Amino acid sequence: MTQTSLRAWLLTDAPQSRRQATAAAWYSGWLKLRGNTLAMLGLIVLVVVILAALCAPLLATQSPFAQDLGARLLAPGEQGHVFGTDSLGRDIWSRLVYGARISLYIVALVAVVAPLLGLIIGTVAGYAGGVLDVVLMRFTDIFLAFPRLILALAFVAALGAGIENAVLAISLTAWPPYARIARAETLTIRNSDFIHAIKLQGAGPIRIIMRHVWPLCISSLVIRVTLDMAGIILTAAGLGFLGLGAQPPSPEWGAMVSEGRKYILDYWWVATIPGLAIFTISLAFNLLGDGLRDVLDPKEAGK
């Protein structure tokens, strides 16, 4: 198939098959997203960061853990250290590149765990209704009422510091909004004709929820997740900064800022550069999230 005919196939007004219709919907969404310069900028930055994380061993000039006390606190550019060295003489650039893996790992895990938890609780509450709905939603409201960072702090205190526990703590604080969204979507779906039709065919509640309700909730959850990514990164970095996330000598960006804090007045780059990395990646997620929302949910656009 040539390029033009592929394009024509994707842009057709009368799709011949279900597959073509789906592909066409994706393509037109992509075209819309491509028109949004800022969103594309965010996407490009993220792709670069992901590539950097994947190719960390190739990009890093030395091991992120290699200490050299003779070359500590070197300014950016000195002795071939692009971003200088920290208080133990470790190369900041190499640590940044490896740190991207940790940040992306945390975001990816939270972005799977929290929406899934919210999806299950929200759809069950919305579909079952009655007492179960009231109980589950009250439970959700209690979690929603908690200040997030403080709750995450308390959870980390209970579970012990570390990346996995930070992920768990952030997920435990992040799921309530997803449950709310999933429930609202379920309430609009549950009395529609196609659900009644499936019920008449003998489908049980679990099958209905998993096969017919979930797919319709996904798109609103995806928008919300992309918009929340930046928040997840900032919370994870905050926990790392407080010494409750990834433990030293792990090159987590928040922990790197924390290490550089002592030297901020004399050796500004040690704390400033990892902070810039956090800012860049969360800004990229925000830009992409805004763009995706405009594409996937035109109702909310411009708000």
Next chain:
Amino acid sequence: MSQDNAPAPYARRSRFAPRWPRKLLGTLLTIAVTLLGLLFVTFMIGRVIPIDPVLAVIGERATQAQYDAVFLELGLDKPLLQQFLIYVNDVLHGDFGRSIRTGQLVSEDIKRVFPATLELATLGTLIGVFIGVPLGVLAAVYRDSWIDQLARLVGLVGYSMPIFWMGLVGLLVFYGILGWVEGPGRLGVFYQGIVPERTGLLLVDALIAGDWTVFKDAFSHIVLPASLLGYFSLAYISRMTRSFMLEQLSAEYITTARVKGLSEWDVVWRHAFRNIRIQLVTVIALAYANLLEGSVLTEIIFAWPGIGQYITTSLLANDMNSVLGGTVVIGSIFVGLNIFSDLLYRFFDPRAK
């Protein structure tokens, strides 16, 4: 739920019969359940932690007899439910136990550190409101102009910036390089303990005592962290204000007002803005609640002796009574402000009915 199939009971209701007692009862119930849930969560956290509460009190080298005595004293032999009820009872009486780190009652500790947080968050919110609201209104009125882009940029940066990093950079620039403000802490060493403590809010205390040097020093310390928090609430407040205003400005009554020949100032401030006031207050209440919480990282950066720093230091010292006490206090304030804004909305906005 059950109201769905009941015959409409309000149809012939006298229009003077108030509906609010029922609503009030419902709200009170919600508050009680939410607070109870909050206590339950902190209680469970306190129970599942891998720290032995007995050993935390008596230390590692105590005898078995001492261990058993404290075990009984802390009520750990009782069933979990009973322990929880005792805990709720204690908290309702303002008793969060004793802090292992400071040796004081947690409630006393919190009373001591809370004013610092309150002062910081209040000043931050004031900054956020006085800049954020006009910025949001202007962004909506001059949609897509440079001021709208500016508001968007401010919001975007505010949502993406790690607050602890911005605090560090702020310290580096305004304290380290420019020397415009004082460094970390609430007050310079020379000014400690000069003004008698009345409210615990240093700025207010200094004003009451009429001591301008102390006031100036305290202000010079607070202005950077408060601006930082103010920036983050500004980002949120201006974004919400803009969206509320856009909704109003596209309404038909605004066109009517314009056709009548009202000045643009009157249209914007006397008509549109008037209608978003309640929504705005709820947003500001939420922003305030967020600042009380969000000040954790800021307090660490600026060595600000507030509740956020108290919780974090206690956490690192495995002092769970203090951590949970602080969490309950902040959580309750959070819940309180949330419910306050919700109530405000429900009672004063006729459209919410």
